[in-house]
Amino acid sequence: MITNKSKGFTIIELLVVVAIIAVLAAIVLVNVTGYINQGKNAAIKGNLATVLTNGAVFYDTTSSYSGFCASSNFTAPSAAITSAGGAAICAANATNTAWCACSTLKVTSSEIANSTFCVDSTGYKKVTQNVNLCGGAGGRCLAATGACAD
Numbered sequence: 001m002i003t004n005k006s007k008g009f010t011i012i013e014l015l016v017v018v019a020i021i022a023v024l025a026a027i028v029l030v031n032v033t034g035y036i037n038q039g040k041n042a043a044i045k046g047n048l049a050t051v052l053t054n055g056a057v058f059y060d061t062t063s064s065y066s067g068f069c070a071s072s073n074f075t076a077p078s079a080a081i082t083s084a085g086g087a088a089i090c091a092a093n094a095t096n097t098a099w100c101a102c103s104t105l106k107v108t109s110s111e112i113a114n115s116t117f118c119v120d121s122t123g124y125k126k127v128t129q130n131v132n133l134c135g136g137a138g139g140r141c142l143a144a145t146g147a148c149a150d
Contacts, residue, residue, distance in 0.1 A: 037106035043084040044103050045117050045125075047077040051090070051101050052119045065121065065146070066096040074101065089134045091143035098122070098146030102134035116140050118148035126150070 054073035059065060068074060069090035081088040086103035093099070102118035105111045105127070115129045118140045128150065133139035140148055 034108055037108045038110070040084045040086070041105045041108060041111055041117075044081050044086040044088075044105060047080045047084070048088070048101060048103060048117055048119045049125065050077045051088075052123070052125065055099060055121055059121070064096045065092045065099045068092055068096075068099055069101075087134070089141060091141050091146060093144065093146035100124075100141040100146055100148050102139075102141040102148065104134065120146065120148045122147060124148045 051074055054077070055065070055068060058068050058071065058073045069092055074088075074090045078088040078090070081103050085106055088101060088103040090099060090101040098121045100118060100120035102116050105115040105117055107113050107115075111127065112129050115127055116134050117125075117127050118134070119125045120141070124147065126148065128140050128148075134141050142149055
C-alpha cells in the first residue's frame, strides 16, 4: 500500500484564498473612499465658515469689504479648500458692502453630484444641490449683490 504524503496547499486552495482577500479589499476600499470625501467636504465647509468669521473681522477693521477677496482673510482658507479638492470663489458687490464665497463639494452619501456650499456676509451658510456653479451666470454666489442665492 502506497500513501502519498505531500505537504502544502493545492493551487485551487491558494486561488480561493486570494479571491476572498480581493473581494474583502474591494469592499473596504469603497467604504474608505466615501469617508475620505466626507472628510474633504467637512474641511471645505469648515474653511468657508472661517471665511465667514474673517469677513466680520475684516469689516470691523476696515468698515468696508473693499479688498476682502484678495486679502489673506480669504486667500488662506481658499488655499486649504483647494488642497481639500474644492474650488473656492469670492465676490464682493460693487459698493463693497457685501460679499459671498462658495466652493464645490465632493460626491458622498449625503452630498450628491454638483453640490456647492455657499457663505455670505449676512451669515448665510448652506449646501445647494444640483447646481455646479458657484459664480457667474446661474451661480450660487452673486457678485452683483454679494450674496448667496438658493
